[in-house]
Amino acid sequence: MAGRLAVFGARIIRTPKVPSGTVAMSGHGSGAPDFSHNIGKREVVAYGINGNPVYFDRTDYPLPAIRWKEPTPDILALRQKEQGDWKNLSIEEKKALYRASFCQTFAEFKASSPEWKSIVGIALIFVSFGIWLYYGLVAFVYPPLPDSFKEENRRAQLRRLLDLQTNPIQGISSKWDYEKNQWKK
Template identity: 65%
Template sequence: MASRLLARALRETHLIQKAGVASYRAKIGNREIVGYGFNGQPSYMDRTDFPMPAIRFKETTPDIQALREKEKGDWRKLSIEEKKALYRASFCQTFAEIQAPTGEWKSIIGITLIAVSLSLWVYMAMKIWVYRPLPSTFTEERRQAQLRRMIDLQVNPIEGLASKWDYEKNDWKK
């Protein structure tokens, strides 16, 4: 009984895998599936951390097919141009081309500086035309008077402001 269940499960898994590949054929066209790939799906990505894409870069043409047949023999008989053509059929870029600087950092810094300057202009406009002036209680004399009143009223005498005031010397505790 267990062997029948196992065989059935394996058949269903195989059918599901075949159905998955068939649904991807419309997306990948005539390109050869050569491995598992980065995420287990037949897709092509040039990545330095995972250099083995699941499918080849170009579709198989008669020229490339002839080169692949020739490739199965002695590689010393292949010319440099044929080796390059085989490489470019499988991969879009070399590692040097992938890692080459693109200059994208310049646009990122430019956009960031523009956003910062716009936000500063918006802040200045809000400060001038939207916000009211600060109340008179924010002046230095008023804040000192408020502090003195809190000490006189002994606000929070255990752990707060009044606990740090020496009432005998009329000065802050040291």
């Protein structure tokens, strides 16, 4: 059994790991990864994060590696017109070119979403449920507090501690003036 595991482990170590969709870098083939099955016909326009052609709307990485939409005949015609003077392009054509390359503007993807409202609402529901659960436990499950929690019993206990002069150096008895029978000022 141990021999089989050792042979299996040696096979795993010797077998090169090649991600799917790539060409092994063994001197044969181009060595460039093939991402066309992931991105379709979208144009790769930049290096991308870690060299991967992916699309992100991020402020710290403002230029994504691929365009947002696949080219259509309308977009291709606008890109040919774009090669000339931009004054010949209308505002709608410029917006169409922008939307073909980017999904959102900076203002759109930096804007806060209203999702926080539902999160706060759900959190408040759970907090109110917890409060109701606590009051239900106090009312129906827990026994009543002992007599030692009543105010008159607590005052009597404090008077007893002062009479016994417990912890007279730094404790509660050090703050009591025994000659005037009141708290020190």
